[in-house]
Amino acid sequence: MSIQDIIEGKKQWRAHMARVKTLPPDYRIVYQEMQRYLFKVGPTDLSDGQLLPGIVDFFEEGAAGGKGVLELIGPDVAAFCDDLIKDSRTYADVYQDSLNGNPGAAEQ
Known part of the structure; x- marks a missing residue:
């Protein structure tokens, strides 16, 4: 990752x-709670995906x-967040694989 990538990521x-x-x-309050929850248990590709901007679109x-x-x-x-990420690989999945001794689990 180059410096330009980091700068562009911060701008976005x-x-x-x-x-x-x-x-x-x-x-805003609900979004912040969802964001906090997703950062803890969310998918491993959260930062690269369109999940959070999609939530903002939905809320807008x-x-x-x-509507409330x-x-x-x-x-x-x-439960709403869990439904959003139900088909995604989460950090909990990676951790569980590493505990089960699956080789290469940490790289996925």
């Missing part, structure tokens, strides 16, 4: 977070439609 992250700051307060559409955030995702934020 700042633009993403600027979009988050424009969300209504209840959406919901807010524009006048819990109307969109339901009362259980963690």
Whole structure:
């Protein structure tokens, strides 16, 4: 990874977070909780994927439609997040593979 890649990544992250700051307060709070949860248990390709920007798109559409955030995702934020990443390889999967002694599990 070059310095240019790092700089570009920071620019994209700042633009993403600027979009988050424009969300209504209840959406912003739920997004931050989802982000925190996904960073802990989420997919290994979270930083490379479109999951977080997709959530912001979804929230922007919901807010524009006048819906409450819990109307969109339901009362259980963690369950909603788990459903989003159900087919993705998570850090927990990598850790479990390493405990089971699967060779090369750490590289995946």
